Amino acid sequence: MEEIFPFIGYRGRRLFVEDVDVQAVAKKIGTPAYVYSKAAFSYWFNEFDSAFGDVGHLTAFAVKSCSNIAILKLLAEMGAGADTVSAGEIFRAVNAGIPSEKIVFAGVGKRRDEMEYALSCGILMFNVESRQELETLNRVAEKIGKKAKIAVRVNPDVDPKTHPYISTGLRTSKFGIDYDEAFDVYMKAKEMRWIEPVGIHFHIGSQILDVSPFKEASSKVADLVKALRDKGLDIEYFDAGGGLGINYHPEEKPPAASSLAEMIVPFVKELDCKLILEPGRRISGNSGLLLTEILYVKRKEGKTFYIVDAAMNDCMRPSLYDAYHHIVPVEKKETVEIVDVVGPVCETGDIFAKDRRVGRCEQGDILAILSAGAYGFSMASNYNSRVRPPEVLVSNRDFKVIRERETFGSLIEGEKILWL
Ligand code: LLP
DSSP states (O other): OEEETEEEEEEEEEEEEEEEEHHHHHHHHHHSEEEEEHHHHHHHHHHHHTTTTTTTTTEEEGGOOOOHHHHHHHHTTTTEEEESSSHHHHHHHHHHTOGGGGGGEEOOTTOOOHHHHHHHTOEEEOOOOOHHHHHHHHHHHHTTTTTTEEEEEEEEOOOSOOGGGGGGOOOTTSSSSHHHHHHHHHHHHHHOOTTEEEEEEOOBSSSSSSHHHHHHHHHHHHHHHHHHHHHTOOOOEEOOOOOOOOOTTTTOEEEEEHHHHHHHHHHHHHHHHHEEOOHHHHGGGGGGEEEEEEEEEEEETEEEEESSSOTTTTHHHHHHOOOOOOEEBOOOSSEEEEEEEEEEESSSTOEEEEEEEEEEEEEEEEEEOSOTTTGGGOOOOOGGGGGOOOOOEEEEEEEEEEEOOHHHHHHHHHHHOOOO
């Protein structure tokens, strides 16, 4: 295979995911459709997990990046835990067979009912993001008579040098508790009857390609752990969050997971903590793609549009972050042309690619929007009353639908026509 990403590439003129010709998937399932590779998931999980091999650790997959329970089940079988941000994500993780003692729960706005649910499931720890949240959690834990294990999400104030919308570890962001304040919050937590501080957490951002900010953050947070231990707090877990980036351009190379490990592991070894990591995109991003059919080709003076049947509601990263996704025809073309690939939604921002060199296609050809496994389907919506696409999982020569295409029925489910 002429690989574009592991397990995704051309055989002769046709695009394959593992041993499956994706044109056959488009024929059978229709488009738009997300297609994931089981082998790619396992490749990326192992690349990440083995980089931390010599230190006791838990790779807690960030469910928000790709939430399908079939995918979570695959990862559960590989030994993954889950990083969650809502009761819904905990529900998914538990249903997919991820043991609750491998689930961490972050988020700046946890509701009381979500706390109750998480406590009743017996999750590993809450990553607490404010003083008020800590007090509320203490009350909820008392109400249900179950101690809440926590880490404080510390905002280490380091610049992850990534897109501003996905930077989270700066003082100006809404996430976590300021570094200077965290010690005091731990002291309060220590006094609370229904709270048990067991860990420390940080997450500095996403799609990070320069791993040095992880060293800076780990070093700051490790100092805090030492200060807390001096006060008798038993900080057992060091949760370094997610954020390791991927290459969206096939010709670029992302940092190896082992270089991330080099930034964090020395601190964790010195502290003798258990390490938790929360990778999302690194595992799911290049494990999936989105198939879409060219509905119409509009060629006018100096400009060509490929109007495709996927849209910003199906995959919103290009519209929302101006993100680059490599796009290739599923059948290789002889010549290339420069085009805009656009969706049918009534928004100017419904664009997948602008002035992009793509193989010269015609109406009815199928394109693959690559690197769509992370924050692709999981961010999809029904905007413009479009049904969300199906998700398909490839394994060797087989492929199976792991989420059906929605129907008109799903669009209006729960809605009521009432008169007052
Ligand atoms: N842990 C926490 C606490 C997080 O907030 C996130 C992502 C992760 C882990 C996983 O980060 P990853 O390893 O995937 O970078 N929708 C955006 C990304 C938002 C990330 C939000 N938090 C995108 O499509 O680029």
